[in-house]
Amino acid sequence: MITIKLSTDDVSRIRFAFSPIWETVTSVRALSNNTVSSVHGPWLRKVRPIAAGDDLTLLRALIPPVGYIPDFITPAPPRRSTSFESGLAAIAATPPELVVSEITKLQEENPHPLLPELIAKPAHAVTRINEALQSFWQRTLEPDWRRMRALLQDDLAFRLDELASGGLDRLFRNLHPSVRFTGDQVEIERPFYCCNGVPLHGQGLLLVPCVFTWPASLGVTAAPHVPTITYPPRGLGRLWESGKDTTDSPLADLVGRTRAAIVGHLDLPMSTTHLAHQLDVSAPTLSVHLSILRAAGVVDSRRDGRTVLYHRTSLGNHLLAASSPTELASAAPTSLATSA
Structure with missing residues (x-):
């Protein structure tokens, strides 16, 4: 010891x-x-x-x-x-x-x-x-x-x-x-x-x-x-996982494919630039989707120094789990970092 x-x-x-x-x-x-x-x-x-x-x-x-x-x-x-x-x-x-x-x-x-x-x-x-x-x-x-x-x-x-x-x-x-x-x-x-x-x-x-x-x-x-x-x-177990494919999921039917993909990629924090590159969506468009998801209670945000952190809420986890119950039944809250 x-x-x-x-x-x-x-x-x-x-x-x-x-x-x-x-x-x-x-x-x-x-x-x-x-x-x-x-x-x-x-x-x-x-x-x-x-x-x-x-x-x-x-x-x-x-x-x-x-x-x-x-x-x-x-x-x-x-x-x-x-x-x-x-x-x-x-x-x-x-x-x-x-x-x-x-x-x-x-x-x-x-x-x-x-x-x-x-x-x-x-x-x-x-x-x-x-x-x-x-x-x-x-x-x-x-x-x-x-x-x-x-x-x-x-x-x-x-x-x-x-x-x-x-x-x-x-x-x-x-x-x-x-x-x-x-x-x-x-x-x-x-x-x-x-x-x-x-x-x-x-x-x-x-x-x-x-x-x-x-x-x-x-x-x-x-x-x-x-x-x-x-x-x-x-x-740590989430580190090398890729974002979940939500293209044809019930979540995509509910909120649209782009917003479902955003929720699916919030397995770890990432900048809007990085996420926009992964999803092939412009940063301004991504910001609009994040604002809508935040207003709906699917994601939330907090400031960490000069960075704004977006994280998937319990509601977001439940919606994602409902779209893929065998994979994410116990999804844990995660974060998304965007530049302030």
Whole structure:
């Protein structure tokens, strides 16, 4: 069991964030540990023919199938959502002595012939690592990042609602079965990976939903980094599903094919631009349909920073389930993000 002690200041600095860098790093492990019959099967079938390369060879040396991962390659996002480029910049700024220390620890636990080269030249190692991350990201994850980002945004919205409704007790009670909050500490049973180190007081606690943490369940990062718990986001099973075909459904007969298709594609949040592209509908036309669906109570909206989030209501879920009862009898509320 891992215990993270929390001071009053730490509690006041608990926050959520997600990062494309974290997803890239954990996807390398998922590529080694998952099968096409797993929840990530559709992604694996797509990327395995194009995944191999020198970049993957280097990344697999740093990210073994089990055990420790050097924490400097998963830097703490400074904001709730950050870009891939900012993550690379954070890795590039890692002090050379920390690079050497963490890769040496990895070499002791999971020896690999490439690691001594990285230890010998830490500045060059960081450049090589960033180049490998970027090329692997562009080839295997960037095409699906909008969809992944939407799922992560949806999870954060749910967690913040939990916090607002029931405080930290409710937040941690529903975060993951292996996580418990006792008022002055967080206890984590059986994390899949954890660095050796005691979390430092005063840094707060970072909670990071991460698509490719599954099926590992949990990861924990400690000193000298920001204490971090990584967990699978809510609704992960929906990630690689495509929008439901509602063309000849009873819902299409009721509200029209375009509006039925909009409801069917709200399995995850997405921008109006992305949805308009998928449905071959102009953004202004889509906005009109969304307004009508909102007025009818089929979708609703809320603001999240500079973004307006549209989500399917219970009525929308029931209408969609009635059109496809064997597939969506237990449909869960989801969201659609549109630019403000």
